[in-house]
Amino acid sequence: MTKQVKKIICIVCPRGCEITVELEDGKIKSINGYSCPLGKQYVEKEMVNPERILMSIVKCVGGDLPVVSVKTAKPIPLSRMIEASKALADIVVEAPVKIGDKIVENLLGLGVDVIATRPCREQREK
Numbered sequence: 001m002t003k004q005v006k007k008i009i010c011i012v013c014p015r016g017c018e019i020t021v022e023l024e025d026g027k028i029k030s031i032n033g034y035s036c037p038l039g040k041q042y043v044e045k046e047m048v049n050p051e052r053i054l055m056s057i058v059k060c061v062g063g064d065l066p067v068v069s070v071k072t073a074k075p076i077p078l079s080r081m082i083e084a085s086k087a088l089a090d091i092v093v094e095a096p097v098k099i100g101d102k103i104v105e106n107l108l109g110l111g112v113d114v115i116a117t118r119p120c121r122e123q124r125e126k
C-alpha cells in the first residue's frame with residue numbers, strides 16, 4: 001500500500017486555505033484544512049482532473065495594438081494547456097475587437113470559447 005500526503009493551496013477564493021490530502025494507492029482517504037465545501041470540491045477535482053483558465057494573447061491586425069489579450073470563458077483541463085496555447089498562436093483577428101468578443105469557438109473541441117479581455121480599436125489613418 002502506497003501512502004501519500006499532499007498540501008494544496010485552495011485558489012477558489014483569496015483566503016487561500018492550505019488543504020491536506022491523504023492518498024492511499026492514489027485514492028483520497030482524507031481531506032483536511034478546508035474552511036468551506038468549495039475547498040473540498042476544489043481538491044477532489046484537482047486530484048482527478050485539474051482545470052485552469054487559460055490567459056493568452058492573439059495577433060490583431062489593423063488595430064491600435066498588435067495583440068489582443070484573451071482568456072478561456074471557463075477552465076480547461078491542465079493537461080490540454082500547452083496544446084491550447086499553441087492553437088492560439090495561429091489565431092489572427094481583425095480590429096475592432098471589443099471586450100467579451102468571441103475569438104475562438106469551442107477551443108480544441110473542449111466546449112469552451114475563448115473571449116477577448118481587452119479591446120483593440122481600429123487604427124485611424126493619419
Ligand code: SF4
Pocket residue numbers: 010011012013014015016017033034035036037038039040
Ligand atoms: S476552502 Fe473555502 S474559504 Fe478556504 S480558500 Fe477555498 S473557497 Fe476559500
